[in-house]
Amino acid sequence: MRPEEGFARRAGALLRAAANDLKRDDENAERELGLEKGTFAQYADGRRPVDWELMRRAAQTWPLNERDLLPLHDDSPAGVRIMRQEESRASSRVLSRAGEPYYEYRDTAMSRIASYRPEWIRMLRVVDDNEPENPLVQWNRGHLLYQFTYFIGPVNYYYRWDGVSHCVPMETGDSVWGLPFAPHSFAARTSAEPACILALTYGGSLVGDAQRELAVLGNAATQALAVPLAEGARLPGAAIRSFMDAGAVTVAELADRTGISPRRTEELAGGSVSPDAKELALLATGLGVSVRDLLLPRSGTVDGVSVQxxxxxxxxxxxxxxxxxxxxxxxxxxxxxxxxxxxxxxxxxxxxxxxxxxxxxxxxxxxxxxxxxxxxxxxxxxxxxxxxxxxxxxxxxxxxxxxxxxxxxxxxxxxxxxxxSGAVTPEVRYAVGTMAAGGIDRYVAEDRLWYS
Ligand SMILES: [Fe+2]
Structure with missing residues (x-):
């Protein structure tokens, strides 16, 4: 199958799935979208390409977004997409900071299926100390993407967290993982040998649908949805409180469901006290969720980074x-x-x-x-x-x-x-693992009306 055929087929499947979700059969879809009689099936099975005009009309008429009808491009149809060094070299560009050349960037292998934005970067700025406030060091303002960095040669790594600057001298084979939006920089300790990094940035589930949804919900809602994990700000009961809100469950009701005393339930709900294993099991049953849903993850980062x-x-x-x-x-x-x-x-x-x-x-x-x-x-x-x-x-x-x-x-x-991982989170893996027989086939390519 040619790549554009696959794209057209996936676009058609998304249109069919959207119509199914909205409980429109072909006839109703044709009437509402102003399509000629008998053509909806042709769009849905990829014989006719779903064009911009049709997407615009669907997004205007139905409560959906153009994006919901846009499939991904498959740029690695053989399973692997290779980028040769020569091709990387051809993408070379020098980025200046404060008017002076600071980094040489080269693209390395990316795919439209994954959120990687991996760059090979050579440090053009040479420093002769490990002072975090060295004025030769030009800082960025941080960026959305997570960054895993692998060091090659004598590179200084600079990062700033809560207004405090740090410098870590790195050697070949050292690596670091960093949280979004923390300012950072890199410089070479000598010009006598190559000083490079592989800056492997990626968005994971932060980019894509989540970012678009939160951009609409806005700043205040996003602040309220954020679950702090840092020591001191972390509330082990945050997840319990969320499920109580979701189910409109009172402390008295939860205590009644679990047999845990109202006083202890109050303490556990949204508080700074961690439930023990027995309480967790009772709370999970009482709230109708899995124990894992009540547990907060941890971060091992110190000042926004994990250095190895x-x-x-x-x-x-x-x-x-x-x-x-x-x-x-x-x-x-x-x-x-x-x-x-x-x-x-x-x-x-x-x-x-x-x-x-x-x-x-x-x-x-x-x-x-x-x-x-x-x-x-x-x-x-x-x-x-x-x-x-x-x-x-x-x-x-x-x-x-x-x-x-x-x-x-x-x-x-x-x-x-x-x-x-990409958009396929554990929740999605559990969901596809529990679909009715034949469900996965239709999930990846809906090819029919939801009834016959
Ligand atoms: Fe970066």
């Missing part, structure tokens, strides 16, 4: 049995993002046949570090693909695509993997 130096990073071999294919090193991350994993992979085997494939539910980004090329094999839709990637090459890998690395030409290649 290579010298004390955990590493192990993989897989646990059979031929050892890789040495894996765990890089910076945070419990706030349990579905983000940053890994450094040292490839130990020359023979791709012997190496075990790596598979994950996450979107994957990979970048070839070091000087040695690496063989990459993957399987997608029953087909097998094999490429050799050189240093500086990068790739995007779709979820659930098994990939295998092998050393090419006797080298010892090293690959950086950053795995993230």
């Amino acid at each position: 130096h290579a010298r004390d990073a955990r590493s192990w071999v993989w897989p646990g049995d059979g031929a050892t294919a890789y040495r894996i090193t765990r890089l910076a991350g945070d419990p706030l993002h349990p579905h983000t994993s940053a890994l450094q992979v040292d490839v130990l085997l020359d023979d791709v046949e012997q190496a075990a494939p790596l598979t994950t539910y996450q979107h994957q980004y990979l970048y070839v570090l070091g000087d040695d090329p690496v063989g990459l094999r993957w399987e997608f839709a029953g087909e097998r693909f094999e490429y050799t990637l050189g240093p500086g090459d990068s790739a995007y890998v779709r979820p659930q695509v098994p990939i295998t690395f092998a050393a090419a030409r006797g080298g010892r290649p090293r690959v950086l993997l950053l795995r993230i």
Whole structure:
């Protein structure tokens, strides 16, 4: 199937799903959208392209947004999208700060399916100290996207949190994960060797629908919806209070449902006291939710960042049995993002046949570090693909695509993997896992009226 055919088919399926949601059959949809008799089915099955005019009319007539009818472009139809170093180099541009060249940026592999915006960046500014307030350091104002950064060479990392500036001298293999909107900067400690970073920014579930919804709801509502997690501001009972509000449940009613005393219930509801395991189970049953819904996540960030130096990073071999294919090193991350994993992979085997494939539910980004090329094999839709990637090459890998690395030409290649989740949160995975038989087929491509 040509890419534009897939796009048209997905657009048609979204139109059909929207009409179903609004309980419009073909005849009613045609009348309301001013379409010729008999054409709605052709739009819905992709024979006629859903054009801007039709989307505009649908968004005007029906309570939906143009965006609801817009599918994604599939730019990695073979499961993996590779970007060669030459292509990255061709995207090179120098960004100035305060009128002076400060960074050289190069794009690396991105995909329209995932929220990665990964850049290779070379530091053009050289400093001769590790002072956070060095006037040569030019700060940004922070940005929305989460940033995982991998350091190559003598790079100083600067970050600011609550008005206090910090500087951490980094070496190759060090990494950091940072929260949105914290100002930061980078500089080289010497011009004698390359000082670069891989700045792997991504939005995850913060971008897309959530941001659009909150932009309409506005600032005050977003402030009210925000759940603080920092020590001191964190209220373990916040989730309990939310469900009480949702169900219009009083303290007396919850106490009655759970058998927990009204005084203790009051203390637990929205307070700073954590329920014990037995109370959690009673509260979950009383509120009709799962225990996990009542638990707040934690963040291990200090002043907005999690720093992982290579010298004390955990590493192990993989897989646990059979031929050892890789040495894996765990890089910076945070419990706030349990579905983000940053890994450094040292490839130990020359023979791709012997190496075990790596598979994950996450979107994957990979970048070839070091000087040695690496063989990459993957399987997608029953087909097998094999490429050799050189240093500086990068790739995007779709979820659930098994990939295998092998050393090419006797080298010892090293690959950086950053795995993230997208819009498919655990809630969505549970939902598709509980659909009625045949539901998944229709969820990914609605092809019929909801009744016959
Ligand atoms: Fe950044």
